[in-house]
Amino acid sequence: xxxxxxxxxxxxxxxxxxxxxxxxxxxxxxxxxxxxxxxxxxxxxxxxxxxxxxxxxxxxxxxxxxxxxxxxxxxxxxxxxxxxxxxxxxxxxxxxxxxxxxxxxxxxxx
Amino acid sequence: xxxxxxxxxxxxxxxxxxxxxxxxxxxxxxxxxxxxxxxxxxxxxxxxxxxxxxxxxxxxxxxxxxxxxxxxxxxxxxxxxxxxxxxxxxxxxxxxxxxxxxxxxxxxxx
DNA sequence: GAATATACCTAATTTACTTATACATAAAAA
DNA sequence: TTTTTATGTATAAGTAAATTAGGTATATTC
Numbered sequence: 180x181x182x183x184x185x186x187x188x189x190x191x192x193x194x195x196x197x198x199x200x201x202x203x204x205x206x207x208x209x210x211x212x213x214x215x216x217x218x219x220x221x222x223x224x225x226x227x228x229x230x231x232x233x234x235x236x237x238x239x240x241x242x243x244x245x246x247x248x249x250x251x252x253x254x255x256x257x258x259x260x261x262x263x264x265x266x267x268x269x270x271x272x273x274x275x276x277x278x279x280x281x282x283x284x285x286x287x288x289x
Numbered sequence: 290x291x292x293x294x295x296x297x298x299x300x301x302x303x304x305x306x307x308x309x310x311x312x313x314x315x316x317x318x319x320x321x322x323x324x325x326x327x328x329x330x331x332x333x334x335x336x337x338x339x340x341x342x343x344x345x346x347x348x349x350x351x352x353x354x355x356x357x358x359x360x361x362x363x364x365x366x367x368x369x370x371x372x373x374x375x376x377x378x379x380x381x382x383x384x385x386x387x388x389x390x391x392x393x394x395x396x397x398x399x
Numbered sequence: 400g401a402a403t404a405t406a407c408c409t410a411a412t413t414t415a416c417t418t419a420t421a422c423a424t425a426a427a428a429a
Numbered sequence: 430t431t432t433t434t435a436t437g438t439a440t441a442a443g444t445a446a447a448t449t450a451g452g453t454a455t456a457t458t459c
Contacts, residue, residue, distance in 0.1 A: 185386045187297030187415085187447060196394045207406050217389040227447065229408060250455055251406055270394050276295045277387045277394075279327040284306045284380050284387075294416060297446080317437050337416060339439060360424055361437055 190223065190231045192273045195266045198241060198258050205253045206232055232256060240265060300333065300341045302383045305376045308351060308368050315363045316342055342366060350375060 197209050204212070206228050213223045235241045236256070243256050258266060307319050314322070320333045345351045350372045355364050368376060 184414085184447060185298045185383060187445090188295045189390060190447085193390075193393050205406080206408095211405095213393060216392055220385070221389050221393070224448075225407075226409080226449080226451095230446085233408095249405085252454095253406070273295060274391070274394055276331070277390055279331050280299060280303075280387055281384070282326055283303050283323060283331070284384055294445090297414085297416065300416085315437080316439095321436095334417075335438075336418075336420095336440080340415085343439095359436085362423095363437070 186221070186223075186227070189273060190227055191235055192269050193223070194228065194231060194235065194256075195240070195258070196270050198256060199263075199266055199270070203255050203257045205255050207253075296331070296333075296337070299383060300337055301345055302379050303333070304338065304341060304345065305350070305368070306380050308366060309373075309376055309380070313365050313367045315365050317363075 193213060194209060197212055198204055201212075206225065210223045210225060210228055213221055232241070232243075236243055240259055240262050241256050242259055243254050245252055245254050247253075303323060304319060307322055308314055311322075316335065316338050320335060320338055323331055323333045342351070342353075346353055346366070350369055351366050352369055353364050353366050355362055357363075
């Protein structure tokens with residue numbers, strides 16, 4: 180699941196779903212959470228997630244603030260108020276895609 | 290579903306699943322079948338499918354033969370015998386990915 | 400003191416899809 | 430009858446978005 184990338188286009192939706200579920204998270208935390216939830220099989224690398232977070236922030240759908248924890252600086256991200264429906268729409272679109280994909284891949288569909 | 294592409298990386302698996310289900314198909318037919326099965330929402334363009342078919346053939350997992358039908362030449366594709374387990378593995382890997390994705394996107398997972 | 404975990408980040412490369420275009424025949428519509 | 434739509438294959442150029450590979454820094458564990 181590392182070399183062959185199905186992730187393309189899905190990373191931002193994955194991030195938004197995590198933020199929606201937990202409220203406030205930082206990049207490294209999101210990476211760990213995704214790994215935990217997928218039995219280590221989907222690994223969002225930092226090189227993939229940070230640019231994506233920056234892009235989402237630039238687009239105005241999330242915002243960030245820094246905090247110092249145990250001598251290390253964390254950059255927390257959160258959904259912008261009022262953007263929930265946009266987030267839902269993006270997540271639902273991807274869910275819908277996965278349902279179509281399942282149909283296409285199902286060998287018993289006749 | 291046209292502009293935002295989640296398709297990346299999934300096209301070859303979609304093709305293989307169609308060939309597995311029907312035995313013999315030509316490119317244009319696969320495009321139509323995918324469109325039909327997804328309520329017009331996933332549209333494999335020809336520019337996406339033909340290079341993918343060529344790549345699969347080059348890799349030895351499918352082969353092709355031409356036939357003239359109604360004055361037009363069709364190029365049929367078929368799975369190479371003995372490659373079924375490889376095909377299944379690829380399809381199952383993608384199904385597994387979609388399951389993980391569903392978990393990651395599910396807002397009610399706590 | 401070395402390795403691992405935590406925590407952020409970016410440049411260069413590569414992959415592979417999209418946009419655009421090309422060619423060609425048959426059928427349907429205007 | 431001429432244009433459009435459907436059928437059918439194909440490639441070149443452009444672009445988006447990931448991966449590979451690297452960099453910086455602190456805290457903890459072995």
